[in-house]
Amino acid sequence: MATAAVVTPKAPAAIVTTKFPTLADVQERVGHVPDSRVLVYPAPGTATEQDLLNPSITRDGGCELVDGILVEKPMGFRSDYIAAWIGHLIMLFLGGNNLGAVAGSQGGIRFKLGLVRMPDVSFIRWDSVDDPDEIENPAGAFLEVPPDLAVEVLSPGNTLQEMAIKLAEYSKAGVKLVWYVDPERKEVDVYPKGNPKRKKTVGVDGVIDGGAVLPGFTLPVAKIFARRAPSPKPGKKPGRKPKK
Numbered sequence: 531m532a533t534a535a536v537v538t539p540k541a542p543a544a545i546v547t548t549k550f551p552t553l554a555d556v557q558e559r560v561g562h563v564p565d566s567r568v569l570v571y572p573a574p575g576t577a578t579e580q581d582l583l584n585p586s587i588t589r590d591g592g593c594e595l596v597d598g599i600l601v602e603k604p605m606g607f608r609s610d611y612i613a614a615w616i617g618h619l620i621m622l623f624l625g626g627n628n629l630g631a632v633a634g635s636q637g638g639i640r641f642k643l644g645l646v647r648m649p650d651v652s653f654i655r656w657d658s659v660d661d662p663d664e665i666e667n668p669a670g671a672f673l674e675v676p677p678d679l680a681v682e683v684l685s686p687g688n689t690l691q692e693m694a695i696k697l698a699e700y701s702k703a704g705v706k707l708v709w710y711v712d713p714e715r716k717e718v719d720v721y722p723k724g725n726p727k728r729k730k731t732v733g734v735d736g737v738i739d740g741g742a743v744l745p746g747f748t749l750p751v752a753k754i755f756a757r758r759a760p761s762p763k764p765g766k767k768p769g770r771k772p773k774k
Contacts, residue, residue, distance in 0.1 A: 532605055533682055535682055541697075544596070544639055547648075548597075549575045549597070549598070550575040550597075550599070556568060556574045556575070556613050558570045559596060559597055559695075560596050560601050560695070561689050561690075561691035561692025561693070561695045561696075562689050562691050562692070563601065563604075563689055563692050564604075564687055565689065566602055567602040567604060567687060568600075568601055568602075569587070569589075569599075569600035569601070569602070570592070571587065572600070574598065574600075575597065575598040575599060575753070576598050577595060577598050577599060577600045578595075578598070579595060579640070579644075579646060579671075579672070579704065581595075581600065582594075582595045582600065582638070583671055587600070587641075588707075588712075591603075591637060592605060594647050594648055594652055595644060595645060595648060596645060597644050603648065604687025604688055605635060605650070605683075605685060607717060608748065609683040612713060612755075613634065613651050613681065613711075614634065615638065616681055616711070616749075616754060617632050617651045617681075619753075620632050620653060620744070621748060623744065623746075627744075628656075629655055629745075630652070630653055630655040630656050630657075630658070630665070630678070631665050631666065632651065632653050633651070633652050633653075633673070633677075633705055634650070634651060634653070635648055635649070635650045635651075635675065636648065637649070637674060638671060638672040638673070639652065639673045639675075639676065639677060639754075641702075641703045642672055644760060645699070646672055647699065647700075648758065649682060650681055650682050650683045651680075651681035651683060652673075652677035652679065652681070653679040653743070653744065654675065654676075654677045654678050654679075655678050655679055655743065658675065659675055665676070676700070676703040676704050677706050678705065678706045678707065678743045679705070679706070679708075679709070679740070680700050680707075680709075681708075681709045682709070682710050683711045683713065684707070684713065684714075686714075693710060697710075697721060697726060698722040698724070700721075701723060701724030701725060704723070705724050706722070706723055706742070706743050707720070707722060707739075707740070707741055707743045708720075708721040708724045709721075711754065714769050716733065716751070716755045717726065717730070717731050717736050718732045718738050718754070719731050719733060719734050721726050722741070731745055732751050733751060734751050734755065735751075735752070736750075736751050738751060
């Protein structure tokens with residue numbers, strides 16, 4: 531009488547472990563952003579800084595690394611335009627006041643292992659580090675010290691929870707001043723030391739300043755949102771130029 535063969539199932543070659551076992555856990559960590567902004571490869575919670583720097587993984591888009599989760603930044607042209615303008619104004623001020631360095635939305639800052647944020651504009655003072663060369667010539671792809679000023683220009687894809695989480699991270703890291711710029715409200719929310727209890731909202735009739743971070747720097751909020759494009763010529767309808 532033949533004996534039936536016993537088949538033992540093979541164990542999987544590798545088991546990917548993650549600190550975020552469900553999508554709900556992932557969304558809780560990143561602030562309930564649109565699902566389209568959360569990359570699913572590598573598995574949320576397992577992405578590395580090398581993955582963040584790999585354009586084939588990030589789809590050539592701007593991403594942040596949030597505890598091993600790759601999250602796309604929701605930057606549109608308008609938000610990026612406003613951020614570039616603010617950075618430009620700060621740089622003009624620094625031309626006569628060499629206090630530190632400014633970076634834009636691709637200037638990654640490592641707050642801890644697996645957490646890399648990219649403020650739309652960041653400023654760090656030379657005297658915030660022992661060796662200013664750490665700022666101009668960092669050893670790796672990311673700045674290893676927190677900025678003194680972090681500026682975020684809000685986009686429709688941002689959520690209140692996401693920005694509250696980011697604010698708490700800035701506060702914990704020691705960022706001295708945070709500006710949340712809202713193009714829809716045409717207002718700037720100012721958070722000294724990232725503290726929501728010290729929040730001050732400044733409208734288009736007001737002026738924000740650099741405080742102890744950028745002493746002497748002032749910026750009328752109206753200047754952030756002012757129209758700079760030339761008006762159409764009389765008798766000419768506004769629109770795109772015809773393609774040749």
